Amino acid sequence: MGKLGISIYPDKTSEKEIYEYIDRAYKNGFSRIFSCLLSVHESKANIIKKFKGINEYAKSKGFEIILDVAPCVFSELGIDYKDLSFFKETGADGIRLDLGYTGNEESLMTFNPQDLKIEINMSQDTHYLNTIMDYRPKKNNLIGCHNFYPHKYSGLKLEHFLKCTQRFNEYGLKTAVFVTSQNKNTFGPWPVTDGLPTLEIHRNLPIDIQAKHIIALDCIDDIIISNCYPTDNELEALGSMRKDLVEFDVILDKNTPEVEKKILFEELHFNRGDISEYMIRSTQPRVKYSGHDFKIFNAPEILKKGDIVIESSEYGHYAGELQIVLKDMKNSGKSNVVGGIREEEIFIIDYIKPWQKFKFKQYK
Template structure:
């Protein structure tokens, strides 16, 4: 089974060891297990090696897997041979990410390195790059994929392009990763930093919502924070989210009653397989709680997309069925019991026939 991981990024060429170590400690506290580290700015082999090895070694003691971002130019600048990855093995990394590709044959050969370093390919191009690498009989378990991030506002990937490029990797079962952006981080590889997301639509969203969409797409295994340093609140928010099913943040209405709170928060919800365009229906609560009274309230308004509804005592057979409104409509037999966080309304598109989902409440 491929487990979904959380990761963070540090930039030793723009930071100091003490700050980075504190950040790794904080990430470790919240269950982060991957480090992305850029070596694209490196120039002095010995100074680079000493600086990077110190923080990588510390990360290793905390159980992190570190991936170094490199390019063909870095191999040349540091005098590293493609046939000898001992430089990276000596640093203690788990893998290297190739920001730019070679010719397919080189990547395939790199995947047979004796140190078992995995080779992470750039996923953010809609070309048959991976097919080319695999056609040279690459060591497939050691081939990973990771998207780019985009420091300049307006330059992140559009969602449809992201889907096409990622599917090129997922069809082979390749482990994938993409970046989300911290609202607090101001550190990246370059001197422009408008955030560091993979998807442009994520640039100004709360970090947990960004991650929820990546996981909900079913296309991304690992979510990495692109910029440093994320706040502790952001690290905790990512740590708390459910990586394996959508969990909507719901705000209850003032008159919500105890049975409605129970219906929203307790069951394992799933959407009926015979879907409709008006509402998402979770029908098991009407069976489980069929004998529990539920008087009408907040039932004479027009419901809007994202409203969480439960059938009241006037709804007969459908009393205590939970629904999420997809289109505006009115029905006095339903109570509005809450509303999904406005930032998460787009995630409703990921609730497919038979999709499992849950709710959480932070009020």
């Protein structure tokens, strides 16, 4: 995964609050900012005055800043798509076209002398991107970012999200998605405040679970918090989590022996390539711990979805193999449940693909 990002709305809050937010995010490893011009209706001079100081401060901390615009903003400000110098004056590193042109304009824009990134909307499943690519853009300056959706039930369906994202992945373009803070009284650029996720299924989930799901999907580079302001705990949760793989939170069975704990928390696991409908299988521990006597200590009659199993020595050469249960099934009486995945993130196990890596950490 690439960068973690935040969103700022200079027309909605004070500069002091924004600077404090940038500092909080910086301390937690964030390095990207989404900033919105769509809801700003002021002169060029006032916009530069409002945005430049904030953007320059953020850049001094190593942030990349993308301004959200549309053709109507160009028209309102009297800006030609062939001259993007105004956006450079604001201190931005790029612009996001919430709505686009015909494809040729976007291609020409990627060659801007200011070397600004041109970010396009990823959430429409059309041939828009293909058309831009037909006009041979400067690919290093072309990136994509999904929308966010303030209205309940208006967010993207997962299948649509994946289909749209695949178009960008096929061209090797950098991608981004929005997750939403669950802090009370958050806001975005518009009056509606039902949360601001890209995916509808994320709207009411804890923010770290949203991010883990995106990481499990393994198709997006940057993850951006869309609403202001997340809690310190939310920033810390995203900043401290693994970005290169899913690290599941585990509620450990109190009777789990030390060797089983080592297998659970110290090993890098991956799903076998010959996948099962009933379980994710991590088979390397049974090789590493071959010969160890894995005694039966917790073998419930039914293995439930989200249970984490380490096979006992009663299962012969399977002894020490770690499994995540995908479907409820009857226990042979030989399988030990060492813990269970945190309830809110059990659904993520359905998205672990063959050979995909994952780890565990104890949930507190």
